[in-house]
Amino acid sequence: MEDREIIDLYWMRNENAIRETERKYGVYCRAIANNFLPIPEDQEECISDTWLRAWNAMPPQRPAKLKAFLGRITRNLAINRLRDACSQKRGGGAQHLPLEELRELTGGNDDPLDQLEQARMSACITAFLRLLPLEKRKLFLLRYWYLESISQISDETGCSADKVRSDLYRTRKKLRNYLKKEGFPL
Amino acid sequence: MKELQILDVIGGVADDLVLEAKEAPMMNAKNTRPLRIALIAAVVVVLLAGTALATSALWTPKLAALFGADEKQQQELLETGFVQNIGVSDSDNGVTITAEQLIGDANGVYILYSIRADDPELLSAWTFPHYELTLDGEPRGKGCRDWADPGNLYDVEQRRDVDGTLYFYDLLMTDPGESFSGKQAYVHVDYIDDMATDEDIFPIIWEGDIELSWEINYVPSEVRTYEIHQDVAWNDSTIQIESASISSIGITLTCAGIPTETNEVEGLGNIVSILDDYRSIANALSSPVSITLSDGTICEMERKHVGACKRYDDNGNVEFVALFAGRIFREKAYPVSVCYEIEGEPFTVDLK
Numbered sequence: 001m002e003d004r005e006i007i008d009l010y011w012m013r014n015e016n017a018i019r020e021t022e023r024k025y026g027v028y029c030r031a032i033a034n035n036f037l038p039i040p041e042d043q044e045e046c047i048s049d050t051w052l053r054a055w056n057a058m059p060p061q062r063p064a065k066l067k068a069f070l071g072r073i074t075r076n077l078a079i080n081r082l083r084d085a086c087s088q089k090r091g092g093g094a095q096h097l098p099l100e101e102l103r104e105l106t107g108g109n110d111d112p113l114d115q116l117e118q119a120r121m122s123a124c125i126t127a128f129l130r131l132l133p134l135e136k137r138k139l140f141l142l143r144y145w146y147l148e149s150i151s152q153i154s155d156e157t158g159c160s161a162d163k164v165r166s167d168l169y170r171t172r173k174k175l176r177n178y179l180k181k182e183g184f185p186l
Numbered sequence: 187m188k189e190l191q192i193l194d195v196i197g198g199v200a201d202d203l204v205l206e207a208k209e210a211p212m213m214n215a216k217n218t219r220p221l222r223i224a225l226i227a228a229v230v231v232v233l234l235a236g237t238a239l240a241t242s243a244l245w246t247p248k249l250a251a252l253f254g255a256d257e258k259q260q261q262e263l264l265e266t267g268f269v270q271n272i273g274v275s276d277s278d279n280g281v282t283i284t285a286e287q288l289i290g291d292a293n294g295v296y297i298l299y300s301i302r303a304d305d306p307e308l309l310s311a312w313t314f315p316h317y318e319l320t321l322d323g324e325p326r327g328k329g330c331r332d333w334a335d336p337g338n339l340y341d342v343e344q345r346r347d348v349d350g351t352l353y354f355y356d357l358l359m360t361d362p363g364e365s366f367s368g369k370q371a372y373v374h375v376d377y378i379d380d381m382a383t384d385e386d387i388f389p390i391i392w393e394g395d396i397e398l399s400w401e402i403n404y405v406p407s408e409v410r411t412y413e414i415h416q417d418v419a420w421n422d423s424t425i426q427i428e429s430a431s432i433s434s435i436g437i438t439l440t441c442a443g444i445p446t447e448t449n450e451v452e453g454l455g456n457i458v459s460i461l462d463d464y465r466s467i468a469n470a471l472s473s474p475v476s477i478t479l480s481d482g483t484i485c486e487m488e489r490k491h492v493g494a495c496k497r498y499d500d501n502g503n504v505e506f507v508a509l510f511a512g513r514i515f516r517e518k519a520y521p522v523s524v525c526y527e528i529e530g531e532p533f534t535v536d537l538k
Protein backbone atom coordinates (compact mmCIF):
# COMPACT_ATOMS: atom_id res chain seq x y z
CA MET A 1 0.00 0.00 0.00
CA GLU A 2 1.26 3.47 -0.83
CA ASP A 3 2.21 5.78 2.05
CA ARG A 4 -0.45 8.26 0.94
CA GLU A 5 -3.12 5.58 1.26
CA ILE A 6 -1.90 4.56 4.72
CA ILE A 7 -1.99 8.18 5.84
CA ASP A 8 -5.52 8.47 4.45
CA LEU A 9 -6.53 5.52 6.64
CA TYR A 10 -5.19 7.38 9.68
CA TRP A 11 -7.14 10.44 8.70
CA MET A 12 -10.28 8.34 8.27
CA ARG A 13 -9.62 6.90 11.75
CA ASN A 14 -9.59 3.45 10.21
CA GLU A 15 -7.74 0.97 12.45
CA ASN A 16 -6.39 -0.81 9.39
CA ALA A 17 -3.95 2.09 9.31
CA ILE A 18 -1.96 0.49 12.11
CA ARG A 19 -2.09 -2.96 10.52
CA GLU A 20 -0.79 -1.59 7.23
CA THR A 21 1.85 0.47 9.00
CA GLU A 22 3.04 -2.57 10.91
CA ARG A 23 3.12 -4.59 7.70
CA LYS A 24 5.11 -2.01 5.77
CA TYR A 25 7.34 -0.46 8.41
CA GLY A 26 7.29 -2.92 11.33
CA VAL A 27 10.67 -4.41 10.46
CA TYR A 28 12.25 -0.99 10.02
CA CYS A 29 10.97 0.39 13.32
CA ARG A 30 11.77 -2.81 15.20
CA ALA A 31 15.36 -2.69 13.96
CA ILE A 32 15.68 0.81 15.39
CA ALA A 33 14.11 -0.18 18.72
CA ASN A 34 16.36 -3.24 18.92
CA ASN A 35 19.47 -1.16 18.42
CA PHE A 36 18.54 1.25 21.21
CA LEU A 37 16.89 -1.00 23.76
CA PRO A 38 18.56 -4.17 24.99
CA ILE A 39 15.46 -5.68 26.66
CA PRO A 40 12.97 -7.37 24.29
CA GLU A 41 9.93 -6.30 26.35
CA ASP A 42 11.07 -2.68 26.12
CA GLN A 43 11.48 -3.03 22.37
CA GLU A 44 7.94 -4.36 21.93
CA GLU A 45 6.45 -1.68 24.16
CA CYS A 46 8.38 0.91 22.18
CA ILE A 47 6.87 -0.37 18.93
CA SER A 48 3.35 -0.39 20.39
CA ASP A 49 3.89 3.15 21.62
CA THR A 50 5.10 4.12 18.14
CA TRP A 51 1.84 2.99 16.54
CA LEU A 52 -0.16 4.79 19.25
CA ARG A 53 1.87 7.96 18.78
CA ALA A 54 1.34 7.77 15.02
CA TRP A 55 -2.39 7.27 15.55
CA ASN A 56 -2.53 10.36 17.75
CA ALA A 57 -0.39 12.42 15.40
CA MET A 58 -2.33 11.78 12.19
CA PRO A 59 -4.43 13.86 11.89
CA PRO A 60 -3.50 16.66 12.14
CA GLN A 61 -0.14 15.72 10.66
CA ARG A 62 0.37 14.43 7.15
CA PRO A 63 4.04 13.46 7.00
CA ALA A 64 5.84 13.85 3.70
CA LYS A 65 8.00 10.79 4.43
CA LEU A 66 6.05 8.31 6.50
CA LYS A 67 9.01 5.97 6.96
CA ALA A 68 11.22 8.69 8.40
CA PHE A 69 8.33 9.97 10.49
CA LEU A 70 7.76 6.57 12.08
CA GLY A 71 11.47 5.88 12.49
CA ARG A 72 11.92 9.17 14.28
CA ILE A 73 9.02 8.43 16.64
CA THR A 74 10.51 5.00 17.48
CA ARG A 75 13.91 6.51 18.03
CA ASN A 76 12.62 9.31 20.27
CA LEU A 77 10.53 6.90 22.32
CA ALA A 78 13.50 4.58 22.71
CA ILE A 79 15.74 7.41 23.91
CA ASN A 80 13.08 8.51 26.39
CA ARG A 81 12.93 4.97 27.71
CA LEU A 82 16.70 4.93 28.10
CA ARG A 83 16.56 8.27 29.85
CA ASP A 84 14.00 6.90 32.32
CA ALA A 85 16.06 3.79 32.89
CA CYS A 86 19.18 5.84 33.55
CA SER A 87 17.48 8.26 35.92
CA GLN A 88 15.92 5.37 37.85
CA LYS A 89 19.27 3.54 37.78
CA ARG A 90 17.59 0.32 36.78
CA GLY A 91 18.85 -2.20 34.24
CA GLY A 92 18.57 -1.70 30.52
CA GLY A 93 20.48 1.54 30.58
CA ALA A 94 22.72 3.15 28.03
CA GLN A 95 25.85 1.07 28.51
CA HIS A 96 25.63 -0.39 25.03
CA LEU A 97 25.32 2.97 23.30
CA PRO A 98 28.30 4.56 21.54
CA LEU A 99 28.20 7.53 23.89
CA GLU A 100 31.91 7.37 24.50
CA GLU A 101 32.51 7.87 20.79
CA LEU A 102 30.23 10.89 20.82
CA ARG A 103 31.70 12.47 23.93
CA GLU A 104 33.96 14.71 21.88
CA LEU A 105 30.81 16.27 20.40
CA THR A 106 29.20 17.00 23.74
CA GLY A 107 31.93 19.30 25.03
CA GLY A 108 33.23 19.81 28.53
CA ASN A 109 30.27 21.88 29.61
CA ASP A 110 27.85 19.88 31.74
CA ASP A 111 24.89 22.16 31.04
CA PRO A 112 22.47 20.62 28.59
CA LEU A 113 21.76 22.56 25.42
CA ASP A 114 18.52 24.47 25.41
CA GLN A 115 15.96 23.53 22.79
CA LEU A 116 17.02 26.30 20.43
CA GLU A 117 20.71 25.37 20.58
CA GLN A 118 19.86 21.71 20.12
CA ALA A 119 17.88 22.51 16.99
CA ARG A 120 20.72 24.70 15.70
CA MET A 121 23.22 21.93 16.31
CA SER A 122 21.00 19.43 14.48
CA ALA A 123 20.84 21.81 11.54
CA CYS A 124 24.62 22.22 11.58
CA ILE A 125 25.14 18.46 11.64
CA THR A 126 22.76 18.13 8.71
CA ALA A 127 24.71 20.77 6.81
CA PHE A 128 27.99 19.06 7.67
CA LEU A 129 26.72 15.66 6.57
CA ARG A 130 25.62 17.09 3.23
CA LEU A 131 29.24 18.08 2.63
CA LEU A 132 30.46 14.53 3.11
CA PRO A 133 30.68 11.85 0.43
CA LEU A 134 27.71 9.50 0.52
CA GLU A 135 29.76 6.62 1.94
CA LYS A 136 30.98 8.54 4.94
CA ARG A 137 27.57 10.11 5.56
CA LYS A 138 25.96 6.69 5.44
CA LEU A 139 28.44 5.20 7.90
CA PHE A 140 27.93 8.10 10.30
CA LEU A 141 24.16 7.86 10.28
CA LEU A 142 24.04 4.07 10.49
CA ARG A 143 26.20 4.31 13.58
CA TYR A 144 24.81 7.36 15.32
CA TRP A 145 21.26 7.74 14.05
CA TYR A 146 20.36 4.05 13.78
CA LEU A 147 22.88 3.03 16.46
CA GLU A 148 23.98 -0.03 14.54
CA SER A 149 27.02 -1.93 15.76
CA ILE A 150 30.27 -1.78 13.83
CA SER A 151 29.82 -5.38 12.72
CA GLN A 152 26.26 -4.69 11.55
CA ILE A 153 27.48 -1.75 9.52
CA SER A 154 30.35 -3.77 8.13
CA ASP A 155 27.94 -6.50 7.00
CA GLU A 156 25.48 -4.00 5.58
CA THR A 157 27.95 -1.89 3.66
CA GLY A 158 30.61 -4.42 2.72
CA CYS A 159 33.32 -2.27 4.30
CA SER A 160 35.77 -3.86 6.70
CA ALA A 161 35.19 -3.18 10.38
CA ASP A 162 38.52 -1.37 10.41
CA LYS A 163 37.47 0.95 7.65
CA VAL A 164 34.14 1.64 9.34
CA ARG A 165 35.86 2.40 12.63
CA SER A 166 38.53 4.63 11.15
CA ASP A 167 36.11 6.48 8.87
CA LEU A 168 33.82 7.17 11.81
CA TYR A 169 36.76 8.40 13.82
CA ARG A 170 37.77 10.84 11.12
CA THR A 171 34.23 12.01 10.53
CA ARG A 172 33.77 12.70 14.25
CA LYS A 173 36.99 14.71 14.26
CA LYS A 174 35.87 16.73 11.27
CA LEU A 175 32.43 17.26 12.74
CA ARG A 176 33.90 18.46 15.99
CA ASN A 177 36.01 21.02 14.13
CA TYR A 178 33.00 22.05 12.08
CA LEU A 179 30.84 22.54 15.15
CA LYS A 180 33.58 24.52 16.88
CA LYS A 181 33.76 26.83 13.89
CA GLU A 182 30.01 27.22 14.12
CA GLY A 183 30.46 28.50 17.67
CA PHE A 184 29.53 25.51 19.77
CA PRO A 185 31.63 25.35 22.97
CA LEU A 186 33.33 21.98 22.47
CA MET B 187 21.32 12.84 31.34
CA LYS B 188 23.40 15.03 29.12
CA GLU B 189 25.13 12.24 27.25
CA LEU B 190 21.86 11.14 25.72
CA GLN B 191 21.21 14.63 24.43
CA ILE B 192 23.71 14.16 21.65
CA LEU B 193 21.50 11.35 20.38
CA ASP B 194 18.57 13.77 20.41
CA VAL B 195 20.69 16.24 18.46
CA ILE B 196 21.69 13.69 15.85
CA GLY B 197 18.06 12.57 15.77
CA GLY B 198 17.25 16.00 14.36
CA VAL B 199 19.14 15.33 11.14
CA ALA B 200 17.04 15.86 8.02
CA ASP B 201 14.72 13.04 6.97
CA ASP B 202 16.18 12.62 3.50
CA LEU B 203 19.63 11.87 4.93
CA VAL B 204 18.22 9.42 7.46
CA LEU B 205 16.40 7.49 4.74
CA GLU B 206 19.33 7.72 2.36
CA ALA B 207 21.59 6.07 4.94
CA LYS B 208 19.42 2.97 4.83
CA GLU B 209 18.33 2.97 1.23
CA ALA B 210 21.17 4.31 -0.89
CA PRO B 211 23.54 1.66 -2.15
CA MET B 212 27.06 1.88 -0.84
CA MET B 213 29.49 3.41 -3.29
CA ASN B 214 30.99 0.02 -3.93
CA ALA B 215 33.77 0.80 -6.32
CA LYS B 216 33.18 -2.25 -8.47
CA ASN B 217 29.48 -1.64 -8.88
CA THR B 218 29.15 2.08 -8.97
CA ARG B 219 32.05 3.26 -11.00
CA PRO B 220 31.63 1.35 -14.22
CA LEU B 221 32.93 4.15 -16.38
CA ARG B 222 36.07 4.53 -14.37
CA ILE B 223 36.58 0.78 -14.25
CA ALA B 224 36.14 0.62 -18.00
CA LEU B 225 38.77 3.31 -18.42
CA ILE B 226 41.11 1.53 -16.08
CA ALA B 227 40.49 -1.74 -17.88
CA ALA B 228 41.40 -0.04 -21.14
CA VAL B 229 44.60 1.23 -19.57
CA VAL B 230 45.32 -2.25 -18.24
CA VAL B 231 44.93 -3.74 -21.69
CA VAL B 232 47.37 -1.23 -23.07
CA LEU B 233 49.78 -1.79 -20.22
CA LEU B 234 49.52 -5.55 -20.45
CA ALA B 235 50.20 -5.32 -24.13
CA GLY B 236 53.21 -3.22 -23.28
CA THR B 237 54.26 -5.74 -20.70
CA ALA B 238 53.97 -8.59 -23.16
CA LEU B 239 56.34 -6.78 -25.48
CA ALA B 240 58.72 -6.17 -22.66
CA THR B 241 58.70 -9.47 -20.81
CA SER B 242 62.44 -9.36 -20.56
CA ALA B 243 62.34 -5.97 -18.85
CA LEU B 244 64.21 -6.24 -15.60
CA TRP B 245 63.52 -4.52 -12.36
CA THR B 246 64.85 -1.10 -11.73
CA PRO B 247 68.19 -1.16 -9.92
CA LYS B 248 66.49 0.07 -6.77
CA LEU B 249 63.91 -2.64 -6.93
CA ALA B 250 66.53 -5.29 -7.56
CA ALA B 251 68.42 -4.06 -4.52
CA LEU B 252 65.23 -4.29 -2.54
CA PHE B 253 64.95 -7.98 -3.30
CA GLY B 254 68.60 -8.82 -3.55
CA ALA B 255 68.19 -10.33 -6.99
CA ASP B 256 70.98 -10.06 -9.52
CA GLU B 257 70.31 -9.68 -13.24
CA LYS B 258 70.38 -13.40 -13.96
CA GLN B 259 67.99 -14.13 -11.14
CA GLN B 260 65.63 -11.38 -12.23
CA GLN B 261 65.61 -12.75 -15.75
CA GLU B 262 64.86 -16.24 -14.49
CA LEU B 263 62.08 -15.03 -12.21
CA LEU B 264 60.47 -13.21 -15.10
CA GLU B 265 60.83 -16.12 -17.49
CA THR B 266 59.43 -18.67 -15.08
CA GLY B 267 56.51 -16.44 -14.21
CA PHE B 268 57.37 -16.10 -10.54
CA VAL B 269 57.58 -12.39 -11.15
CA GLN B 270 55.17 -10.52 -13.37
CA ASN B 271 55.22 -6.86 -14.15
CA ILE B 272 51.96 -4.98 -13.63
CA GLY B 273 52.76 -1.29 -13.94
CA VAL B 274 49.25 0.04 -13.34
CA SER B 275 49.22 3.56 -11.88
CA ASP B 276 46.79 6.19 -10.82
CA SER B 277 47.40 9.67 -9.40
CA ASP B 278 45.43 12.00 -7.25
CA ASN B 279 46.42 15.34 -5.83
CA GLY B 280 50.17 14.84 -6.05
CA VAL B 281 50.23 11.22 -4.95
CA THR B 282 50.78 8.35 -7.36
CA ILE B 283 50.18 4.75 -6.42
CA THR B 284 51.44 2.02 -8.70
CA ALA B 285 50.86 -1.70 -8.61
CA GLU B 286 54.37 -2.65 -9.69
CA GLN B 287 54.70 -6.40 -9.76
CA LEU B 288 53.43 -9.77 -8.66
CA ILE B 289 56.00 -11.96 -7.01
CA GLY B 290 55.08 -15.34 -5.74
CA ASP B 291 54.09 -18.92 -6.10
CA ALA B 292 51.31 -21.20 -4.95
CA ASN B 293 52.01 -20.35 -1.32
CA GLY B 294 50.77 -16.90 -2.07
CA VAL B 295 51.40 -13.94 -4.28
CA TYR B 296 52.93 -10.74 -3.09
CA ILE B 297 51.73 -7.63 -4.79
CA LEU B 298 54.32 -4.92 -4.75
CA TYR B 299 53.00 -1.38 -4.62
CA SER B 300 54.77 1.91 -4.68
CA ILE B 301 53.71 5.32 -3.48
CA ARG B 302 55.27 8.44 -4.90
CA ALA B 303 54.46 11.95 -3.83
CA ASP B 304 55.26 15.21 -5.57
CA ASP B 305 56.25 16.46 -2.15
CA PRO B 306 58.60 13.78 -0.73
CA GLU B 307 58.13 15.21 2.75
CA LEU B 308 54.60 13.97 2.61
CA LEU B 309 55.72 10.41 2.94
CA SER B 310 57.20 10.27 6.39
CA ALA B 311 58.81 7.22 7.92
CA TRP B 312 55.53 5.81 9.21
CA THR B 313 53.16 6.23 6.36
CA PHE B 314 50.42 3.79 5.60
CA PRO B 315 47.91 3.80 2.81
CA HIS B 316 44.43 2.66 3.61
CA TYR B 317 43.25 0.40 0.89
CA GLU B 318 40.80 -2.30 0.14
CA LEU B 319 41.99 -5.16 -1.99
CA THR B 320 39.60 -7.44 -3.80
CA LEU B 321 40.12 -10.47 -6.00
CA ASP B 322 37.26 -11.34 -8.33
CA GLY B 323 35.02 -9.16 -6.22
CA GLU B 324 35.93 -10.85 -2.94
CA PRO B 325 37.63 -8.69 -0.31
CA ARG B 326 41.14 -9.95 0.41
CA GLY B 327 43.03 -7.21 2.18
CA LYS B 328 41.64 -4.44 4.24
CA GLY B 329 44.37 -1.97 4.97
CA CYS B 330 47.44 -2.12 7.07
CA ARG B 331 45.82 -1.59 10.41
CA ASP B 332 43.64 -4.62 10.07
CA TRP B 333 46.68 -6.74 10.63
CA ALA B 334 44.91 -9.70 12.21
CA ASP B 335 43.08 -10.47 9.02
CA PRO B 336 44.35 -13.03 6.56
CA GLY B 337 46.08 -11.88 3.45
CA ASN B 338 47.65 -8.88 5.00
CA LEU B 339 51.18 -7.77 5.50
CA TYR B 340 52.11 -5.94 8.62
CA ASP B 341 55.75 -5.52 9.01
CA VAL B 342 57.29 -2.09 8.96
CA GLU B 343 60.65 -3.47 7.93
CA GLN B 344 59.16 -4.24 4.56
CA ARG B 345 58.66 -0.63 3.77
CA ARG B 346 61.81 0.75 2.25
CA ASP B 347 62.18 4.31 1.26
CA VAL B 348 63.87 4.23 -2.13
CA ASP B 349 64.50 7.63 -3.69
CA GLY B 350 61.41 9.15 -2.16
CA THR B 351 59.24 6.23 -3.19
CA LEU B 352 57.74 3.93 -0.63
CA TYR B 353 57.42 0.29 -1.56
CA PHE B 354 55.19 -2.04 0.30
CA TYR B 355 53.66 -5.44 -0.15
CA ASP B 356 50.44 -7.18 0.31
CA LEU B 357 50.02 -10.89 0.21
CA LEU B 358 47.21 -12.50 -1.70
CA MET B 359 46.56 -16.04 -0.58
CA THR B 360 44.70 -18.63 -2.55
CA ASP B 361 42.08 -20.91 -1.13
CA PRO B 362 43.25 -24.55 -1.17
CA GLY B 363 43.34 -25.92 -4.67
CA GLU B 364 42.88 -22.54 -6.29
CA SER B 365 45.21 -20.62 -8.50
CA PHE B 366 45.41 -16.97 -9.37
CA SER B 367 45.21 -17.47 -13.09
CA GLY B 368 43.01 -14.97 -14.87
CA LYS B 369 41.71 -13.30 -11.74
CA GLN B 370 40.86 -9.66 -11.50
CA ALA B 371 42.67 -7.76 -8.77
CA TYR B 372 41.26 -4.46 -7.69
CA VAL B 373 42.66 -1.96 -5.23
CA HIS B 374 41.00 1.13 -3.90
CA VAL B 375 43.15 3.54 -1.89
CA ASP B 376 41.35 6.37 -0.17
CA TYR B 377 43.75 7.91 2.29
CA ILE B 378 47.23 7.76 3.72
CA ASP B 379 47.90 8.06 7.42
CA ASP B 380 50.97 9.47 9.02
CA MET B 381 51.60 7.39 12.10
CA ALA B 382 54.74 9.25 13.10
CA THR B 383 53.10 11.07 15.95
CA ASP B 384 50.42 10.38 18.47
CA GLU B 385 49.65 14.05 19.02
CA ASP B 386 46.79 13.70 16.64
CA ILE B 387 46.15 10.02 16.16
CA PHE B 388 46.54 8.90 12.58
CA PRO B 389 46.47 12.30 10.94
CA ILE B 390 45.47 12.10 7.34
CA ILE B 391 48.26 13.32 5.11
CA TRP B 392 46.55 12.50 1.86
CA GLU B 393 42.90 11.95 1.20
CA GLY B 394 41.79 11.03 -2.25
CA ASP B 395 40.56 8.29 -4.45
CA ILE B 396 42.89 6.00 -6.36
CA GLU B 397 41.72 2.86 -8.03
CA LEU B 398 43.86 0.19 -9.62
CA SER B 399 42.58 -2.81 -11.50
CA TRP B 400 44.40 -5.51 -13.38
CA GLU B 401 44.32 -9.12 -14.41
CA ILE B 402 46.41 -11.69 -12.59
CA ASN B 403 47.67 -14.22 -15.09
CA TYR B 404 49.59 -16.36 -12.76
CA VAL B 405 50.18 -20.09 -12.77
CA PRO B 406 51.36 -21.33 -9.41
CA SER B 407 54.14 -23.82 -8.94
CA GLU B 408 53.97 -27.00 -6.96
CA VAL B 409 54.00 -26.67 -3.21
CA ARG B 410 55.06 -29.43 -0.84
CA THR B 411 53.75 -29.50 2.70
CA TYR B 412 55.49 -31.27 5.57
CA GLU B 413 54.11 -32.04 9.02
CA ILE B 414 56.62 -30.68 11.52
CA HIS B 415 55.20 -30.63 15.09
CA GLN B 416 58.25 -29.05 16.61
CA ASP B 417 58.37 -26.83 19.71
CA VAL B 418 60.57 -23.76 19.80
CA ALA B 419 61.18 -21.70 22.95
CA TRP B 420 60.43 -18.00 22.66
CA ASN B 421 60.64 -15.66 25.65
CA ASP B 422 58.61 -17.38 28.35
CA SER B 423 56.40 -19.26 25.98
CA THR B 424 56.62 -21.97 23.38
CA ILE B 425 55.86 -21.73 19.71
CA GLN B 426 54.64 -24.90 18.11
CA ILE B 427 55.60 -25.23 14.46
CA GLU B 428 52.85 -27.35 12.99
CA SER B 429 53.84 -27.60 9.36
CA ALA B 430 56.07 -26.17 6.66
CA SER B 431 54.94 -25.64 3.12
CA ILE B 432 57.63 -25.00 0.57
CA SER B 433 57.89 -24.23 -3.11
CA SER B 434 60.56 -23.04 -5.50
CA ILE B 435 60.73 -19.54 -4.09
CA GLY B 436 58.97 -19.51 -0.75
CA ILE B 437 58.26 -21.21 2.51
CA THR B 438 55.34 -20.90 4.89
CA LEU B 439 55.53 -21.99 8.51
CA THR B 440 52.25 -22.63 10.27
CA CYS B 441 52.58 -22.07 14.00
CA ALA B 442 50.42 -22.26 17.09
CA GLY B 443 51.10 -20.88 20.53
CA ILE B 444 51.84 -17.39 19.31
CA PRO B 445 50.30 -14.56 21.29
CA THR B 446 47.55 -13.34 19.01
CA GLU B 447 46.17 -10.51 21.05
CA THR B 448 45.11 -7.68 18.79
CA ASN B 449 43.46 -5.04 20.88
CA GLU B 450 41.01 -2.77 19.20
CA VAL B 451 42.66 0.54 19.82
CA GLU B 452 42.76 3.94 18.31
CA GLY B 453 45.81 5.05 20.26
CA LEU B 454 49.16 4.61 18.63
CA GLY B 455 50.81 3.46 21.86
CA ASN B 456 49.04 0.14 22.06
CA ILE B 457 49.56 -0.56 18.42
CA VAL B 458 53.27 0.03 18.76
CA SER B 459 53.58 -2.19 21.83
CA ILE B 460 51.75 -5.04 20.10
CA LEU B 461 53.81 -4.50 17.00
CA ASP B 462 57.12 -4.41 18.87
CA ASP B 463 56.23 -7.54 20.75
CA TYR B 464 55.32 -9.35 17.61
CA ARG B 465 57.82 -8.04 15.15
CA SER B 466 60.80 -9.95 16.47
CA ILE B 467 59.04 -13.28 16.14
CA ALA B 468 57.51 -12.40 12.77
CA ASN B 469 60.87 -11.42 11.36
CA ALA B 470 62.60 -14.47 12.77
CA LEU B 471 60.10 -17.03 11.53
CA SER B 472 59.72 -15.53 8.11
CA SER B 473 63.42 -14.99 7.56
CA PRO B 474 65.46 -18.19 7.32
CA VAL B 475 69.16 -17.92 8.03
CA SER B 476 70.11 -20.73 5.70
CA ILE B 477 68.61 -23.53 3.69
CA THR B 478 70.14 -26.93 3.15
CA LEU B 479 69.26 -28.55 -0.15
CA SER B 480 68.82 -32.25 -0.83
CA ASP B 481 72.17 -32.37 -2.61
CA GLY B 482 73.88 -31.06 0.52
CA THR B 483 74.36 -27.48 -0.65
CA ILE B 484 73.93 -24.92 2.10
CA CYS B 485 72.43 -21.67 0.88
CA GLU B 486 72.98 -18.71 3.14
CA MET B 487 69.96 -16.44 2.97
CA GLU B 488 70.23 -12.70 2.89
CA ARG B 489 67.62 -12.14 5.54
CA LYS B 490 67.03 -8.54 4.72
CA HIS B 491 65.83 -9.57 1.29
CA VAL B 492 63.28 -12.08 2.44
CA GLY B 493 59.71 -10.92 2.43
CA ALA B 494 58.41 -11.29 5.97
CA CYS B 495 54.72 -11.72 6.24
CA LYS B 496 52.24 -13.33 8.53
CA ARG B 497 48.60 -14.28 8.40
CA TYR B 498 46.10 -16.08 10.57
CA ASP B 499 44.23 -19.14 9.52
CA ASP B 500 40.69 -20.04 10.58
CA ASN B 501 41.90 -21.97 13.62
CA GLY B 502 43.86 -19.08 15.06
CA ASN B 503 47.21 -20.46 13.95
CA VAL B 504 49.69 -18.00 12.54
CA GLU B 505 51.45 -18.54 9.27
CA PHE B 506 54.78 -16.93 8.53
CA VAL B 507 55.52 -16.62 4.88
CA ALA B 508 59.03 -16.20 3.56
CA LEU B 509 59.70 -15.34 -0.04
CA PHE B 510 63.15 -15.91 -1.46
CA ALA B 511 62.65 -13.38 -4.18
CA GLY B 512 66.11 -13.59 -5.62
CA ARG B 513 66.34 -17.37 -5.68
CA ILE B 514 64.65 -20.29 -7.29
CA PHE B 515 65.12 -23.75 -5.81
CA ARG B 516 64.88 -26.43 -8.44
CA GLU B 517 62.68 -29.39 -7.81
CA LYS B 518 65.56 -31.84 -7.73
CA ALA B 519 67.27 -29.75 -5.11
CA TYR B 520 64.40 -28.90 -2.85
CA PRO B 521 65.45 -27.94 0.65
CA VAL B 522 65.68 -30.65 3.25
CA SER B 523 66.12 -28.34 6.22
CA VAL B 524 65.72 -24.68 7.00
CA CYS B 525 67.66 -22.91 9.73
CA TYR B 526 66.10 -20.02 11.66
CA GLU B 527 67.33 -17.90 14.51
CA ILE B 528 65.32 -16.41 17.32
CA GLU B 529 67.14 -13.90 19.50
CA GLY B 530 70.49 -15.40 18.59
CA GLU B 531 69.41 -19.00 19.20
CA PRO B 532 69.43 -21.11 16.05
CA PHE B 533 67.01 -23.91 15.39
CA THR B 534 66.47 -26.12 12.38
CA VAL B 535 63.25 -27.26 10.82
CA ASP B 536 63.72 -30.60 9.06
CA LEU B 537 61.55 -31.23 6.03
CA LYS B 538 61.09 -34.97 5.68
